[in-house]
Amino acid sequence: MEEFSVISYSFRSFYCKTYxxxxxxxxxxxxxxxxxxxxxxxxVWRIRxxxxxxxxxxxxxxxxxxxxxxxxxxLCKKLDAAASDGEDVEMESLFSRLTLDIIGKxxxxxxxxxxxxxxxxxEAVYTVLREAEDRSxxxxxxxxxxxxxxxxxxxxxxSAALKLINxxxxxxxxICKRMVDEEELQFHEEYxxxxxxxxxxxxxxxxxxxxxxxxxxxxxxMLIAGHETSAAVLTWTFYLLSKEPSVVSKLxxxxxxxxxxxxxxxxxxxxxxxxxxxxxxSLRLYPQPPVLIRRSLENDxxxxxxxxxxxxxxxxxxxxxxxPKLWDDAEKFKPERWPLDGPNPNETNQNFSxxxxxxxxxxxxxxxxxxxxxxxxxxxxxxxxDFQIALGAPPVExxxxxxxxxxxxLKMTVTRRIKPPIVPTLEMPTLNAGASVNLSxxxxxxxxxxxxxxxxx
Ligand code: HEM
Numbered sequence: 378m379e380e381f382s383v384i385s386y387s388f389r390s391f392y393c394k395t396y397x398x399x400x401x402x403x404x405x406x407x408x409x410x411x412x413x414x415x416x417x418x419x420x421v422w423r424i425r426x427x428x429x430x431x432x433x434x435x436x437x438x439x440x441x442x443x444x445x446x447x448x449x450x451x452l453c454k455k456l457d458a459a460a461s462d463g464e465d466v467e468m469e470s471l472f473s474r475l476t477l478d479i480i481g482k483x484x485x486x487x488x489x490x491x492x493x494x495x496x497x498x499x500e501a502v503y504t505v506l507r508e509a510e511d512r513s514x515x516x517x518x519x520x521x522x523x524x525x526x527x528x529x530x531x532x533x534x535x536s537a538a539l540k541l542i543n544x545x546x547x548x549x550x551x552i553c554k555r556m557v558d559e560e561e562l563q564f565h566e567e568y569x570x571x572x573x574x575x576x577x578x579x580x581x582x583x584x585x586x587x588x589x590x591x592x593x594x595x596x597x598x599m600l601i602a603g604h605e606t607s608a609a610v611l612t613w614t615f616y617l618l619s620k621e622p623s624v625v626s627k628l629x630x631x632x633x634x635x636x637x638x639x640x641x642x643x644x645x646x647x648x649x650x651x652x653x654x655x656x657x658x659s660l661r662l663y664p665q666p667p668v669l670i671r672r673s674l675e676n677d678x679x680x681x682x683x684x685x686x687x688x689x690x691x692x693x694x695x696x697x698x699x700x701p702k703l704w705d706d707a708e709k710f711k712p713e714r715w716p717l718d719g720p721n722p723n724e725t726n727q728n729f730s731x732x733x734x735x736x737x738x739x740x741x742x743x744x745x746x747x748x749x750x751x752x753x754x755x756x757x758x759x760x761x762x763d764f765q766i767a768l769g770a771p772p773v774e775x776x777x778x779x780x781x782x783x784x785x786x787l788k789m790t791v792t793r794r795i796k797p798p799i800v801p802t803l804e805m806p807t808l809n810a811g812a813s814v815n816l817s818x819x820x821x822x823x824x825x826x827x828x829x830x831x832x833x834x
Pocket of ligand 1 (some may be wrong): 747
């Protein structure tokens with residue numbers, strides 16, 4: 378327990394109504410509800426969480442992996458154009474757009490297409506996300522002050538953005554309800570609608586008796602929780618890789634041999650072991666969020682510190698993950714510290730010294746989703762491109778909100794990789810550039826076909 382930095386007490390936080398048992402394993406909290414953007418009804422969320430988590434069955438995961446591949450392919454096309462034009466790219470904002478596109482489709486089947494468009498809804502989402510982050514670190518809940526709420530131009534912008542998003546979510550829920558009413562498919566444990574594998578569709582089809590408003594708030598929670606986190610993981614992974622060319626070579630070797638020139642499938646997730654270790658290690662050095670926050674519901678003592686009822690503690694996962702007492706070469710980016718044939722590191726098998734997705738009953742509901750999402754994006758990108766910090770780019774420095782951001786972006790030069798030879802195997806169809814192939818179990822499920830990106834041709 379002494380490894381945790383207790384940074385501040387009695388500080389208004391992102392999270393509310395949390396409880397300290399004195400042991401990390403028992404901590405739980407209400408996510409994003411303390412920002413006022415989503416009603417602070419933790420009890421309802423706790424019940425709903427039980428419905429959301431089982432949505433992650435095999436067929437759903439296969440469909441999601443296919444979705445990650447398609448979204449990353451759009452990013453590859455963008456990078457391909459930048460490589461042709463010799464233009465440097467700002468990867469942090471591109472990753473933010475990639476993960477927004479993914480979470481929109483995955484959660485409520487909405488294509489933000491933010492990698493190619495800057496429509497009003499994308500701007501509205503960013504307004505709300507920035508506000509959620511600012512509120513999460515604000516010492517006073519200024520947004521609750523009645524007059525301020527009505528006269529502050531910024532708060533008015535936030536309200537307008539929230540209204541736009543809520544209206545769209547209401548429409549999506551209504552459309553989805555009609556689809557569910559019309560479909561013949563019976564709901565069962567492995568249910569997935571192949572045209573719309575979103576969590577919204579799953580939840581509606583499950584017949585869960587929940588109001589549209591509650592549903593909308595849950596979707597918003599997932600949008601906020603699952604967007605910047607994954608984007609930040611990818612940003613810092615690419616930053617770390619830019620400093621360790623030997624890791625990149627090893628990673629590319631694995632990706633070339635496992636994937637060749639096709640999209641990743643659910644079966645590949647077990648084979649992309651080194652890529653997974655790269656993400657595990659990036660999450661150790663740059664945990665998102667870097668602090669976890671709990672509020673005490675009663676007087677307690679934690680690691681010798683007396684804590685009064687109502688006080689908050691901040692647990693610095695950053696310090697925990699970089700503690701020299703717990704890690705050899707703690708500051709070094711070393712994916713090899715996680716044995717390839719060992720278990721996937723998590724909070725329990727690392728005795729709570731590693732908490733990339735929190736722990737206990739309020740652990741991240743999207744941990745598996747996020748792990749696969751980041752592995753797919755990483756594999757597809759390093760397969761096609763080499764990335765270097767751009768010449769003359771500003772130094773990459775950190776600033777923190779709910780996640781760790783760079784201060785001035787991650788400007789990189791992207792070059793196409795020379796196409797390595799593809800050795801055909803029974804599982805891996807040989808591809809001609811531009812040819813259509815049946816790509817994966819996930820794609821087969823969706824009845825989709827994919828094409829090899831023109832990146833190599
Ligand atoms: C690499 C990306 C991600 C990281 C590092 C991450 C990390 C975390 C962490 C550390 C927590 C626990 C916070 C706490 O204990 O105070 C959390 C909670 C949560 N995460 Fe994630 N997350 C990621 C992606 C996602 C995705 C993609 C989704 C949705 C699909 C998601 C949904 C949630 C939700 C809903 C909670 C709140 C759970 C609850 O309070 O019951 N996360 N996440």
